[in-house]
Amino acid sequence: MTDDQEPLVNGTAARPDKRLFTPGPLNTRPEVRRAMLRDLGSRDTAFVDTVRRIRRGLLQLAGVSDDQFTAIPVQGSGTYAIEAVLQTVSPREGAKMLVLCNGAYGRRMEQICRTAGIACETFNQSEEQALSPAAAAPLLAAGPLSAVAMVHCETSSGVLNPVAELGRLVRQLQPGAAFIVDSMSAFGAVPLDLEAAGVDYLVSSANKCIEGVPGFGFVIARLERLKQTKGNSRSLSLDLFDQWAGLERSGQFRFTPPTHALLAFDCALQGLLSAGGVAAQASRYRANNVIVKRGLRRLGFRPLVRDGDDCYIITSFLCPTHANFSFTELYRRLSALDQVIYPGKVTDADCFRIGNIGDLHEPDMHRLVDCVETVLRDMQVPIPVTYGDPQ
Incomplete structure (x- = not known):
């Protein structure tokens, strides 16, 4: 054929x-689908090299350096990666999350926090409008927070939220808080300067703007923040710190990786980078x-x-x-x-x-x-x- x-x-x-x-x-290119017509063991050198290349390519696409950030793939849907971040950044004692919400995926982050027993306050705004930094400022200034989370592009409505403006406000009013951005439907196609916006954790998924297939999400994490989270996670499989530590140590996932989805993603990511990012x-x-x-x-x-x-x-x-x-x-x-x-x-x-x-x-x-x-x-x-x- x-x-x-x-x-x-x-x-x-x-x-x-x-x-x-x-x-x-979504629809994928033929070469992306063909990349899955190969069986590799999760500990095979060729597969470990693929994961390493993906992690490097994600940092390149994000426009950040590997001395400041790291890329961490996580099995499951994008929601799994979101939960991994929310679990891992939240200390077991004294954590308080603020979710800036104007749609279903902001509400999902609130639900994750409440299910995991993480104290959470939510700033709610109309689903039809972008989040207002001025309206959110009083809650940001109200008291110490361990993290602030928001959605970049609310897929439920199509609203694009002002990440950079809100990130600068977080740095000003809550300098000790981790700033988390769910960029599930935006990363790879909507420009965002992570450094200028003060983003500590950006989360996205294989089957969105990079045009891979479902099977895993990924996190681009600021190393300085990530290294402070050891032992926080209330979940074994969703412990982002341990996932990162394992990848750094051996280049391998802690648990069975979605090998075929990763092969497809590698093809899609390299194609996007070569086409102009x-x-x-x-x-x-x-x-x-x-x-x-x-x-x-x-x-x-x-x-x-x-x-x-x-x-x-x-x-x-x-x-x-x-x-x-x-x-x-x-x-x-x-x-x-x-x-x-x-x-x-x-x-x-x-x-x-x-x-x-x-x-x-x-x-x-x-x-x-x-x-x-x-x-x-x-x-x-x-x-x-x-x-x-x-x-």
């Missing part, structure tokens, strides 16, 4: 993948996002998040109020056309989400808009769609 041929399933050509307009898992990924995703927003606005759809607070990673659109419109039916009909979108995940608005990341390009985005228009006509929903209230 050549690179251009479709793989065979039960002797017949496999159907081409649907286009996934989601925040992950964050700037190149941002350029393509921005172009994708422009096409979708322009096309759906032409059809009458309104974005949930106002311009300026939104991110080009994913966009939420409000559902029309016409009686013939049903998101379930929209989803079903689009899926039949091999176009997969996401339902909304905000609590106070009826909406759906369209992601622009993964192996998606401008023709894919134009095709999606055309399919949405076709489906609306088939559903007998008037175009432009309406919302039953003045614009």
Whole structure:
């Protein structure tokens, strides 16, 4: 079989993948999938070299040096990596976390803290707006904190939060606190200067903007902070300090690693670095996002998040109020056309989400808009769609 041929399933050509307009898992390039067609032992020299190359490449992508930061892969979804950080940075006595929250993934960090018995206070803001440093300042100044955590791009809505501004505020008002950023859906495509923003722990996942496959998350940690956390974790498998110490000592995971996912990620990461890194990924995703927003606005759809607070990673659109419109039916009909979108995940608005990341390009985005228009006509929903209230 050549690179251009479709793989065979039960002797017949496999159907081409649907286009996934989601925040992950997402469409991957053929060479990334082919990288998994290799079995390596977790202690094999070639695999240990792969993990070392990944860790080095992540620091390069982040634009930080290995004398100040380290990269630590952790088995499981991105949430596992988030929990590993929250568990590890929090001393068993006297810990107090502040979560800056404007969406589902901020609330998830609060839930992790409460489940683990970590004292936690939450600053809550509207899901449709970026976090306000001025509004958060009183809580940041109120008392000693062991850590402050926030989400970079809230995948539930598409809001982009001001990490740099909030990070500088944390350094000013809580210099002893660790600053944790969930950059699950932004790292690799949204520029962020970790040093300037004072980020101590940045967390992301293999199957987001770097375009690998699911199986592990990773943490880019400031060494000075990390070295102070030995013995903090209330979990054995999620002890980030011990995971780092094991990798430094032997180059190996403490427990069975997701070998095939790591091989795919190595291929994706090296490809991204050679293609231009964050700037190149941002350029393509921005172009994708422009096409979708322009096309759906032409059809009458309104974005949930106002311009300026939104991110080009994913966009939420409000559902029309016409009686013939049903998101379930929209989803079903689009899926039949091999176009997969996401339902909304905000609590106070009826909406759906369209992601622009993964192996998606401008023709894919134009095709999606055309399919949405076709489906609306088939559903007998008037175009432009309406919302039953003045614009």
